[in-house]
Amino acid sequence: MDVHGDVQHLVLETSRLLLRRYKQEDAEFIFQVVSQRKIAETTIMIPHPYPRQTVDWWINYVDGNFDEGKAYELGLFRKDSPNNYVGNCGLISVSKEHNNGELGFFIHPEYWNTGLATEACQALIDFGFMNLGLERIHGRCMSKNIGSKRVMEKSGLVVEGLARNEVLKWGKYEDVCHLGIIRSEWLNSKS
Numbered sequence: 001m002d003v004h005g006d007v008q009h010l011v012l013e014t015s016r017l018l019l020r021r022y023k024q025e026d027a028e029f030i031f032q033v034v035s036q037r038k039i040a041e042t043t044i045m046i047p048h049p050y051p052r053q054t055v056d057w058w059i060n061y062v063d064g065n066f067d068e069g070k071a072y073e074l075g076l077f078r079k080d081s082p083n084n085y086v087g088n089c090g091l092i093s094v095s096k097e098h099n100n101g102e103l104g105f106f107i108h109p110e111y112w113n114t115g116l117a118t119e120a121c122q123a124l125i126d127f128g129f130m131n132l133g134l135e136r137i138h139g140r141c142m143s144k145n146i147g148s149k150r151v152m153e154k155s156g157l158v159v160e161g162l163a164r165n166e167v168l169k170w171g172k173y174e175d176v177c178h179l180g181i182i183r184s185e186w187l188n189s190k191s
C-alpha cells in the first residue's frame with residue numbers, strides 16, 4: 001500500500017484501487033450503491049430506503065470528521081477505471097483518548113467476492129497503525145454476515161466475542177460478532 005499526500009489530501013493506493021476523500025460530485029455514484037437493499041440488509045447503520053439527500057449530508061459529515069481527525073472514510077475507485085466508484089472503506093470512528101479505531105466498509109454488489117473489500121481494509125489497517133499510530137483497530141458485523149467476518153479475518157482481525165441480540169435490525173434482534181487486531185499483531189504480520 002502506498003500513501004500519497006498528507007492526511008488532509010490523503011490518497012491510498014493498492015494493487016487495484018485508489019482510495020481517496022469524497023467530493024460532492026461523487027454523490028450520485030454513492031447513491032447508486034447505498035440505496036441497494038443488498039447493502040442495507042447486512043449493515044448495522046445503513047437505512048433502506050436511503051433518501052437521496054442523505055448522501056449529500058453524509059459527504060459533509062464524513063468530510064468534517066476527516067478534518068477533525070474523528071474518522072477516516074475513503075471512496076474506493078478502480079485504478080483501471082478511476083471514475084468507477086466501487087465502494088467505501090474507512091476507520092469510521094477514531095478515539096484519540098484510547099488510540100483505537102473502528103473499521104467499516106461496503107462494496108458495490110457487482111464486485112462482490114473479488115477481494116476488493118479485503119484489499120481496501122488491509123490498506124486502512126496499515127494506514128491506521130503506520131500513519132495514525134493506533135494501538136488497536138476493531139470491527140463488528142452481524143453474525144449472519146459471513147462475508148464481512150471473512151474480510152476482517154483475512155485482514156488480520158481475530159474474533160473477540162459475540163454480543164447476543166446486540167442490534168435491532170428491521171424488527172429482529174441480531175447477534176453481532178466483534179473482531180479486533182492490536183498493534184503487536186500487525187507488526188508481527190509485517191515482519
Ligand SMILES: CC(C)(COP(=O)(O)OP(=O)(O)OC[C@H]1O[C@@H](n2cnc3c(N)ncnc32)[C@H](O)[C@@H]1OP(=O)(O)O)[C@@H](O)C(=O)NCCC(=O)NCCS
Binds near residue numbers: 040044106141
Ligand atoms: C461484506 C462485503 C463488504 C464483502 O466485500 P467483498 O469485496 O465481496 O469481500 P472480499 O471479496 O474481499 O472477501 C469476501 C470473502 O467472504 C467470502 N464469502 C462471502 N459470502 C460468503 C458466504 N455466504 N459464505 C461463506 N463465505 C462467504 C468470500 O468467499 C470471500 O472469502 P475468500 O476470499 O476466502 O473466498 C460485501 O459483501 C458488502 O458490501 N456487503 C454489504 C455491506 C456490508 O455488509 N458491509 C459490512 C458491514 S459490517
